[in-house]
Amino acid sequence: MSDDSSEEFEDGDPIGWSAIDDSVKAIYGDLEPMHWGTVIPYSLGGPDPLTGVSAYPSRSQQPHFHYVTYGFSDLYEKEGDDPEWSGYGFELSFRLASHTHAEAPIWVVSLLQNLARYVFDTGRGFGVGHTMPLNSPICRESETAIRSITFVRDPELGLIDTPNGQVEFLQVVGLTDDELDATQSWNAEHFTELMTRQKNPLLLTDLKRSSYLEDPEFADQVEERTRTEGASAGIMTADQFRVIGHPSAGTFALTIGALLAPGLGQRLRGRIPFQRNFSVFGEAGELRFVPADHFSIEVEEGLTSVRLKPSQAESLVSALTAKAGTFTFPDMSGLTLIIEPTEITDADGNITDVIG
Incomplete structure (x- = not known):
């Protein structure tokens, strides 16, 4: 029409x-x-x-x-x-x-x-x-x-x-x-x-x-x-992540919900080795993963950038499962990854399941 x-x-x-x-x-x-x-x-x-x-x-x-x-x-x-x-x-x-x-x-x-x-x-x-x-x-x-x-x-x-x-x-x-x-x-x-x-x-x-x-x-x-071909999608929206601490202070923790973790891992595997950024947007701002030749973390107002090599991305992917836990990485000094349980609720706010 x-x-x-x-x-x-x-x-x-x-x-x-x-x-x-x-x-x-x-x-x-x-x-x-x-x-x-x-x-x-x-x-x-x-x-x-x-x-x-x-x-x-x-x-x-x-x-x-x-x-x-x-x-x-x-x-x-x-x-x-x-x-x-x-x-x-x-x-x-x-x-x-x-x-x-x-x-x-x-x-x-x-x-x-x-x-x-x-x-x-x-x-x-x-x-x-x-x-x-x-x-x-x-x-x-x-x-x-x-x-x-x-x-x-x-x-x-x-x-x-x-x-x-x-x-x-x-x-x-x-x-x-x-x-x-x-x-x-x-x-x-x-x-x-x-x-x-x-x-x-x-x-x-x-x-x-x-x-x-x-x-x-x-x-x-x-x-x-x-x-x-790798992964085509360069962004996802999710509120199940937080950034705790600051790399300049020697303490930096990335907290991810167990529901979000596997999907994030799948996307990193399809993006970083192909020299493509990937970003997660949520209430905590933007979490951006960037292909690089060495590991680093940069924190600005509303933006946290994690720069990493393909091998380091694969290390993260191995830890990004729907199971709660705390992980550190020998080749990514200063980074702690925390997987937290995710509560699934119905339309009335009642908890129907817990992932992780």
Whole structure:
């Protein structure tokens, strides 16, 4: 859909909502979706940030439900200052393989609302290639191996123009834990491209599937490309780290949560040997790992830089596991690495698990 700048709209017209409807209608025609709406707006204290979620039954590729959100973009008048993008610049979609369900399960709506809470509370949007561990099965009532997600551009809805700016439809795709590890060491976009060749061109999330890495040919392709290409992602966002002390005082400790540690190790292994920086951003500022020909630590306002050789990065990777402990390194004098347990909580703040 193209934006007709000559068209005039009244305040309060659902012009952004209509643009989404028009895009979905191009695929499903007049098919009536299941729709979940929000009674009390989030801005007025309601629990759900998204204004609505629709789900369409589809028989493309195989029977599945195609969910589409309303609320990350400007659904009515233009609210943001960016003339190019509407709202956060995206809406989410999700494709759930249907085996026995006659109606679209509501747990997907809860998942999408939880992702919206993260965005609305932090102001951090999602993009193609982003990944996120869920720390539990994607559907808590199932025994599925799908416990993480990544984001791709929806292969049917794509990118649209609206009167309020562009909107990209980001499809949430379920991953197993070992698949998430593989994307962190390599490239999430390239990994999902390989997934599309496994009879899954629409990247449906199937709760019954096992890891694609159980296929030796698939695993060999991932291993070879990881070895030759390294990791593409240069940053991650996490609040599970602290810097204690100062190298000039001879005491410097890097404290990492056990949940964060393995993913950080995977990324360092895919970045430092390829002469690429890697940064972690959080409440403590920026923690930057930099390839160098000798080890050093530099602390500035809001930035801690750890310079290290590939062999030293590998020493760190060996210690960065989901197990609590304290580590020192003969070839990195002055550095202490502390892995702390991470508490997993539910939406009400109750501790449901402890990692490490």
